[in-house]
Amino acid sequence: MTFALIKYLxxxxxxxxxxxxxxxxxxxxxxxxxxxxxxxxxxxxxxxxFRGGIQTEVETGAETTTEDxxxxxxxxxLGEPRIQEAGNQLQESxxxxxxxxxxxxxxNEAELANQAAREAxxxxxxxxxxxxxxxxxxxxxxxxxxELVVTGFTAIGVALFLMLIYIWFRxxxxxxxxxxxALIHDVILTVGMFSVTQMTFDLATVAAILTxxxxxxxxxxxxxxxxxxxxxxxxxxxxxxxLNLSINDTLSRTILTSLTTLAALISLYMIGGASLEGFAFAxxxxxxxxxxSSIFVAxxxxxxxxxxxxxxxxx
Amino acid sequence: xxxxxxxxxxxxxxxxxAGVLYSLPNFVPEDVRYEIDEAAGTSEPRGIWRFIPSSxxxxxxxxxxxxxxxxxxxxxxxxxxxxxxxxxxxxxxxxNEQLLPRSxxxxxxxxxxxxxxxxxxxxxxxxLRQLNGPVTTVSGQPGLAQMYDMRRDPDxxxxxxxxxxxxxxxxxKERTLRQSITVxxxxxxGLGTTDPTIARSGDDRILVQVPGAxxxxxxxxxxxxxxxxxxxxxxxxxxxxxxxxxxxxxGRTIYPVxxxxxxxxxxxxxxxxxxxxxxxxxxxxxxxxxxxxxxxFRLDTQGALVFGDITTNNRGRxxxxxxDDEIITAPRINEPILGGSGVIGGGYxxxxxxxxxxxxxxxxxxxxxxxxxxxxxxxxxxxxQIESGKxxxxxxxxxxxxxxxxxxxxxxxFSVTALLVNVxxxxxxxxxxxxxxxxxxxxxxxxxxxxxxxxxxxxxxxxREEVQHGRxxxxxxxxxxxxxxxxxxxxxxxxxxxxxxxxxxxxxxxxGFAVTLGIGIVTSVFTAFVFSRLLAVLWLRGFKPxxxxx
Numbered sequence: 127m128t129f130a131l132i133k134y135l136x137x138x139x140x141x142x143x144x145x146x147x148x149x150x151x152x153x154x155x156x157x158x159x160x161x162x163x164x165x166x167x168x169x170x171x172x173x174x175x176f177r178g179g180i181q182t183e184v185e186t187g188a189e190t191t192t193e194d195x196x197x198x199x200x201x202x203x204l205g206e207p208r209i210q211e212a213g214n215q216l217q218e219s220x221x222x223x224x225x226x227x228x229x230x231x232x233x234n235e236a237e238l239a240n241q242a243a244r245e246a247x248x249x250x251x252x253x254x255x256x257x258x259x260x261x262x263x264x265x266x267x268x269x270x271x272x273e274l275v276v277t278g279f280t281a282i283g284v285a286l287f288l289m290l291i292y293i294w295f296r297x298x299x300x301x302x303x304x305x306x307x308a309l310i311h312d313v314i315l316t317v318g319m320f321s322v323t324q325m326t327f328d329l330a331t332v333a334a335i336l337t338x339x340x341x342x343x344x345x346x347x348x349x350x351x352x353x354x355x356x357x358x359x360x361x362x363x364x365x366x367x368x369l370n371l372s373i374n375d376t377l378s379r380t381i382l383t384s385l386t387t388l389a390a391l392i393s394l395y396m397i398g399g400a401s402l403e404g405f406a407f408a409x410x411x412x413x414x415x416x417x418x419s420s421i422f423v424a425x426x427x428x429x430x431x432x433x434x435x436x437x438x439x440x441x
Numbered sequence: 442x443x444x445x446x447x448x449x450x451x452x453x454x455x456x457x458x459a460g461v462l463y464s465l466p467n468f469v470p471e472d473v474r475y476e477i478d479e480a481a482g483t484s485e486p487r488g489i490w491r492f493i494p495s496s497x498x499x500x501x502x503x504x505x506x507x508x509x510x511x512x513x514x515x516x517x518x519x520x521x522x523x524x525x526x527x528x529x530x531x532x533x534x535x536x537n538e539q540l541l542p543r544s545x546x547x548x549x550x551x552x553x554x555x556x557x558x559x560x561x562x563x564x565x566x567x568x569l570r571q572l573n574g575p576v577t578t579v580s581g582q583p584g585l586a587q588m589y590d591m592r593r594d595p596d597x598x599x600x601x602x603x604x605x606x607x608x609x610x611x612x613x614k615e616r617t618l619r620q621s622i623t624v625x626x627x628x629x630x631g632l633g634t635t636d637p638t639i640a641r642s643g644d645d646r647i648l649v650q651v652p653g654a655x656x657x658x659x660x661x662x663x664x665x666x667x668x669x670x671x672x673x674x675x676x677x678x679x680x681x682x683x684x685x686x687x688x689x690x691x692g693r694t695i696y697p698v699x700x701x702x703x704x705x706x707x708x709x710x711x712x713x714x715x716x717x718x719x720x721x722x723x724x725x726x727x728x729x730x731x732x733x734x735x736x737x738f739r740l741d742t743q744g745a746l747v748f749g750d751i752t753t754n755n756r757g758r759x760x761x762x763x764x765d766d767e768i769i770t771a772p773r774i775n776e777p778i779l780g781g782s783g784v785i786g787g788g789y790x791x792x793x794x795x796x797x798x799x800x801x802x803x804x805x806x807x808x809x810x811x812x813x814x815x816x817x818x819x820x821x822x823x824x825x826q827i828e829s830g831k832x833x834x835x836x837x838x839x840x841x842x843x844x845x846x847x848x849x850x851x852x853x854x855f856s857v858t859a860l861l862v863n864v865x866x867x868x869x870x871x872x873x874x875x876x877x878x879x880x881x882x883x884x885x886x887x888x889x890x891x892x893x894x895x896x897x898x899x900x901x902x903x904x905r906e907e908v909q910h911g912r913x914x915x916x917x918x919x920x921x922x923x924x925x926x927x928x929x930x931x932x933x934x935x936x937x938x939x940x941x942x943x944x945x946x947x948x949x950x951x952x953g954f955a956v957t958l959g960i961g962i963v964t965s966v967f968t969a970f971v972f973s974r975l976l977a978v979l980w981l982r983g984f985k986p987x988x989x990x991x
Contacts, residue, residue, distance in 0.1 A: 132848045132905070132991055183822070234515065234811040241661060241812055261822035263657070267813035270511065277946050285942040289935050296931055330881060333943055333951045337888065337958065340939035344892075344932040348899065351928040379902045383895040386844050390837035390891030394884060397833040399826050401503070402884050409888065 132378070141377070143421055144370040147429070150422035154311060161318020168321050173328025173404075174225055174264050176278070178271030180244045181225035181264045183400065187257035188218055195224055198254045204229065204243045210326070212400030221261075221400050224251065228268050237267045278332040282313065285336050289343050293350075301350050304427035305343060308419040312342045315415050316408060323407075330405040338412025341387070345380060345420035352376050353428065365433070369425050377421075384417045445975060453971055457862055460964075463869035466490075467497045498871045501879035503950050504827050506820030507652040508660055512810040514645045519617050519808050521547070523605055527589070528552045530572055531603065538568045543599075552603040559599040566593060566601055576608045579615045584608055614645065617807045621647055624806050628663050631799035647810065657817045665810055667765050668800040670717035674751070675759035675771055679708035696761070698768045700788045707768055709761045714751055719744030723801035725794045728784045734794040735786035738801065745781025753777040769797075830883035837887045838864070845894055849901055850990050851980065856897035859973035863893050866964040867957060876960075879953030889961030895932070896969030900925040905991055914989045915981060922974055929966060937962045 143150075174181040184195075192209045199207035205227040212221040226247055229239035244265050251258055266274070286309055294302040316335055320327045352372040360368060388410060395406035445453075466474055474495045475484040486495045502509050524547045531554055532545045542565075543555040554569070556562055573591060576584035586608035594600035605613075618641050629637045629651060638650040651660055673694075681687055681695045685706035689695060694711045697704050719740050726737040740748055751760065752774050761771040762785055770785045789797070818826075841860065845853035867886060871878055904921030912920060940962060943955035 132850075132901075234513075234809070237513070237811045237813050241658070241815070244815075245658060259821075260819070262816065262818040264816040265812070265814065269513070270814045281942050281946040284946065285939045288938045288942065292935060292938060329947070329951050330954075333881060333947065333954050336939045336943050337936070340936035341892065343935040343939075344895070347931040347935060348928050351931060375906070376902070379895075379898050382844075382848060382898045382902075383892070386841045386894050386898075387888070387891035389840035389844060390887050393837035393840060394833045394887045397829050397836060398884065398887070399829040399880070401826070401880055405881065405884055 132382075140374055142370060143373045144366045144426060144429070147422070147426035151426065154419075154423055157318070158311065158314050161314050161321065164318050164321035168324070170317065170320055170327045171324045173326040173331070174266055174271075175274050175329045176271055176327070178228040178266045178268050179226055180229075180240055180247060181223055182244070182247060182251065182260050183262040184222050184224060184251060185219050185259050185261050186222065186255055188220060190220060190222075190255060190258070192222070194255070195222055195251070198250055199224055199226065199247060202226075202243075202246055202250055204246065212403060223400075228271075240265050240267060274329060278329060281332060282335055282339070285339060286310075286313075289339070293343075293347070296347075297350055297354065298433065300428060300431035300433045301354075303431050304424045305346050305350070307427050308346055308424035309339050309342060311419050311423050312338055312412065312415050316412055319411050320408070325407060326404050328404065330402070331408050334405045334408035334412060337409060338416055341413060342416030342419055345383075345416055346424040348379065349373060349376050349420050349425055353425065353433070357433070366429060369428060373421055373425055380417060380421065384413055387413050445978065450975075453975060456967070457866070457972070459873070460862070460866040460869035463494050463873040464865050465493070466495050467868055467872065471497075494872065496872060498868065499875065499877040500823075500827070501877045501882070501950055501953055502650055502652060502816075502823075503818050503880045504823050504830075504878065505652050506655065506818050506823035507650065508654040508657045508817040509648070509650045509815065510657060510660055510664070510812050511642060511814040512647045512649065512664055513813045514617060514621060514647060515809040515811065516614055516617075516645050519613060520550075520605070520610065523610070523613055524550070524552055527572070527603060527605070531569055534568055534572060535565060538564070540565045540568065550604060553594075554601040554603070555597075556599045556601075562593060562599060562601065566591070569601060569603070576606070576612050578612055579619065584612065618645070618647065620807045621810065624804050625649060625664050625810075627803035628799055629660070631803060632659070632663070646813070653820065655817060655819055657812075657815050661812050661815070663796065663799065664806075665812060666800055667806045667809055668717065668803070669765055669805045670720065670801065671713040671763050672715040672748075672751075673709035673711070673713065673761045673763060674755060675761050676708050676710055677759065681706035681708045696763055696766060696768045698771065699764075707759075707761060707771060709763070709768075714760075715740065715744050715747055717801065717805045719747075720801055723798045725791065725798055726784065728786055731784070731786035733786075734789050734791050735784045736789065736794050736797050736801070737784050738782065740781040740783075742781070745779070748781060748783075749777060749779040752779075764797075826880050826883075830880060834864075834883065834887055834890070837890050841890055841894060845897075852897075852901050852904075852977070852989075852991050855973045855976040855980070856894055856901070856969070858976060859897065859968040860890065860893055862972055863961070863964050863968040864890065866968065867960050870960045870964065871957070874960075876956050877953055878957070879950040881950050882953035882957040885954045885957030885961060889958065889965060892936075893961065893965035893969065896925075896929045896965060897973055899928055899932075900969065900973075901991060904989060908989050908991070914986055917989060918977060918981060922970070926970065929970065933962050933966050 192211060195209045196207055208225045210223045212223065224247065226243055229236055229243050231239050244263055248260050248263065252260060286306070290302050290306055293305050313335060316338060320331065349372055352375050353369060356368045356372050391406055391410045391413065394402060395410060398406055474486060474490045476487040477484040528545050528547055531552060532542065535542050540561050541557055543557045545552065545554050554565065556565055569591060573587050573589045576586050576588050578584045586606050588606060588609040590604040590606050592602055594602050622639050622641065625647065626639050629639065629649065634651050634653060636652055638648070640648050642648040649660060649664060654660060676693055679689055679693050685695045685697060687695065689708055692711050693708050695706050695708050697706055721739045721741050723736055723738045725734050728735045756774050756776070759771050759773050761768045770787055842857045845856050847853070849856065864886065867889065900921050903925045904917050907917035907920045937959060940955045940959035944952055944959060947955055
């Protein structure tokens, strides 16, 4: 085979990434500010795992609307129902998630009331729509949902911490700092994206964020690895040029890996079904910003933290 | 880097062969692999499958359909029951010693004994100490700590305070959980479903997973019922009042009667003549005195003797069978019943009678269980999720194949072959390690397919650079693999950390994502660094190219 197109992609690109660092950092700062603002003002559409309550996944005929379902669910007087349609179904039927809030009461009473509400909701839906099938139900009690919130956020925290420790061992602390800034950047922008789109943020999203963190770290490490190598190789070259060279050296790899990962994720988003939609969406977004942050955030930060070259003493 | 010793080659071959063997059953229909005898309900591997692995990947409930319910065990109730039992024992002990207490009461987390005469406190303390002893651990061995923490109240010369030690409470909790799991298993088995999972989860929860169950309420009814059964004599001289709220003399209790409209009440003697533990078996049957099905029961030898005595001595009176604070039947004793068997009747359908039979045969739960988390997936949704998952894997895979081959030509073919081996190894790993594949797990596989080529890309890009620096093909290959190793390891270890954290902290199906992602990382480093290198080396030896085509 002689048609390897990669030949046309130069191994030594020379894009002046570092020169544009102020624009990139400014852009990132703006996005972060916007994300935090959205998060504070609009908030996040938490999924059933974190909110607690009752949710059913129903499949209906094409003519059933969100409003029809809402009317029936609201008539139960079990709290304000939420109806959400799953988007990318390649079928004639439609799939909706119909949910009710946690039922009031103390301890076990509330738990039993949740189960009763689930039964009432299922019965009401199947009675009122002839072509409706209940395909799945979920009930998460108040105590469990709070635990899930705690474990979810602990998981993100613990993972970030462990990765930093690892980077700190493998590189110097300056790299560690650059990596964490990039990671926090990614996490905040992902949360911001979920505020803007109001897509459901659930346990699967936490899994996605952790994977994004892993992926972005992966990208960052590859660039850092090259920076460290080039710092040894070109002892006289100014730091900013070494950074730029390293980003360019690894550029074709960064692009190719992102593209294959995106290809797999888009397939998951389009075909993987209603329950994986949020996960795939978060991952696609995460791969994009993870790639961006490794180039435009993680590497330029090293200019500010003044990485040491081997054999030289800190001034 | 370019030389593979004989043993290394053998090791690579063995790993891949194991992966292929363990993943193979997933591609062969079950009736080819197993001799299924439906009448006997058994299935035996047939032919070659007797000698090679024949089991497929375990599918999570979200892929095969079924119900998952987490029950909370009410440990406060267990603690209260323990303290009340202790108070009763203390009362009895003091009465036996003629040391009359003013009161023995549960106050907060302690039993407080107040004596009428303060000078008797030391004597009372000594006799109460008989109640104490080392904790009996779950294994049945005496533990290091004592069961109770007993002390004389320093502020009140007539008071003794008895608390339950933490060790004792831990042992009781443990016993309660184990006993509950045994009872639940017997109850669920009574439903006749296949492969239910009943396991503890955390400190005070029990997880029940029943594949194929589409009605969670059936399981909730079955597990959420304590099924504490007791026999009492009815006291018709006490008026229970219209709402069962009347004040009753000591030793009497009022219970509602099941299936009465409006609800009727009866006062019974609090003393339990028999309990569910005296029951040896129950079954659905019929009886001439009742229309519809009734529940027949048999008592053990001791129970039969007691029952015989009661029915002989109390002819003409009513006795009540109480299940979870509700009278389920209260027949009049017309003649002595000496055989130790009887029926509970009145208003049962076949289903409700069967349910009661399952509950009675399985025994009572030691505590109340409340469902706190439940999800149910219909089998059809499970099937759809598998189908869409498979399709997404294939399309994702195809996209990556096209991509890599177009970009890297023959080297792309190596990486794609390595990727194929990778997926086979993931499947083999899941089957061989007995892990469960969930829908997020499928997402993990797809993600791995996208990310696994990263290691190859890193290597190929290195090789490209080395070629441009004017190295010979063999040299460039050598240097490329050598230099890419550090970056590959660093990059994969960080992602592996994320997977490990998710596995340890994650709940339910999300854990399945961590499993496939974690296995995928290990296999992708292996396939990229070892297997694709082998392919590249073989190609180099076979074709001896003057220059590398990338």
